[in-house]
Amino acid sequence: MVVGLSIDIEDFYQGWTQFLGGESQSTSKKFLVQCEYLLDVLGERGIKATFFFLGSSVLHCIDIVKRIHLAGHEVAIHGFEHRNLASIDYTQFCFDTSKALDLIQNAISAPVFGYRAPFCSLNSKTSWVLDALKELGFLYDSSLLPVVGRKVQGRAESNVFQFANGIYEIPFSMGTLWGKRILPIGGGYFRRFPYYYSKWVIHQHMQRYGYAVIYHHNYDFFNHNLADGSISRTHIINNFFLWLRLSLCSQSNSQTVQPKFTQLLDEFEFCPLSELIRTTGTVAAQIGPVIGGTTKCHDGSDPN
Numbered sequence: 001m002v003v004g005l006s007i008d009i010e011d012f013y014q015g016w017t018q019f020l021g022g023e024s025q026s027t028s029k030k031f032l033v034q035c036e037y038l039l040d041v042l043g044e045r046g047i048k049a050t051f052f053f054l055g056s057s058v059l060h061c062i063d064i065v066k067r068i069h070l071a072g073h074e075v076a077i078h079g080f081e082h083r084n085l086a087s088i089d090y091t092q093f094c095f096d097t098s099k100a101l102d103l104i105q106n107a108i109s110a111p112v113f114g115y116r117a118p119f120c121s122l123n124s125k126t127s128w129v130l131d132a133l134k135e136l137g138f139l140y141d142s143s144l145l146p147v148v149g150r151k152v153q154g155r156a157e158s159n160v161f162q163f164a165n166g167i168y169e170i171p172f173s174m175g176t177l178w179g180k181r182i183l184p185i186g187g188g189y190f191r192r193f194p195y196y197y198s199k200w201v202i203h204q205h206m207q208r209y210g211y212a213v214i215y216h217h218n219y220d221f222f223n224h225n226l227a228d229g230s231i232s233r234t235h236i237i238n239n240f241f242l243w244l245r246l247s248l249c250s251q252s253n254s255q256t257v258q259p260k261f262t263q264l265l266d267e268f269e270f271c272p273l274s275e276l277i278r279t280t281g282t283v284a285a286q287i288g289p290v291i292g293g294t295t296k297c298h299d300g301s302d303p304n
């Protein structure tokens with residue numbers, strides 16, 4: 001039984017810069033250190049993971065995406081910028097995601113199959129993204145928080161399944177208490193909760209489905225502050241409460257995360273997410289050079 005290990009590669013302030021006034025297309029001073037840490041800690045153990053990249057980050061760190069690919073990890077897409085799906089439409093999504101695809105596939109000279117929506121923003125109102133993913137040649141999505149209120153096309157299963165258009169969904173694994181799905185494992189939950197919460201959810205999910213999925217961010221493993229980013233002093237003052245919230249979130253409990261993470265890595269077996277499609281009995285024969293061709297999404301025109 002394996003754990004699908006996924007890591008969203010982004011800065012801790014990504015998605016908030018529109019409010020704070022920073023340059024969302026730059027990376028923080030610690031970005032590369034965080035990526036190096038992940039390459040080392042996984043490389044020492046021979047563990048492979050899926051790394052979801054933002055196109056905007058790759059613009060500034062093309063070498064790191066190449067190195068992650070050459071180290072045998074799966075490279076997937078987290079959008080171009082860190083935009084909530086609810087804030088864009090089909091055309092804008094296709095334009096942004098095509099840009100990210102072109103950039104990343106050119107960098108690694110290999111096709112990309114997986115997508116994860118920023119802020120886990122796949123839900124019943126944004127389910128149009130599934131058709132866009134199909135059109136762009138993706139094989140799977142991993143954005144679904146499988147709880148009743150977030151059903152997508154009437155689906156909220158916890159195990160890998162296929163939507164009607166053929167896109168595979170690899171949902172986040174959630175802890176279940178008294179029959180109710182509560183919280184996922186990874187990110188802020190991994191940072192703040194005792195290690196045994198994650199272990200308990202992994203065991204729960206494995207017993208039921210034979211695998212589990214955990215997510216992290218590169219920034220989860222380090223302390224950092226807003227000065228590491230490119231956010232102007234004026235905007236911090238003008239958005240004090242947002243800054244306070246972001247600072248508290250970014251600083252919480254990060255000193256305990258590296259030891260918890262190594263304990264996790266030593267205790268379970270891991271694989272990239274695309275492997276879960278194979279190991280759960282569904283066929284991934286589509287994995288091949290599926291990206292490319294001319295579509296209405298991929299014609300290079302700017303919807304703006």
Ligand SMILES: [Zn+2]
Binds near residue numbers: 008010117118119
């Ligand atoms: Zn993200």
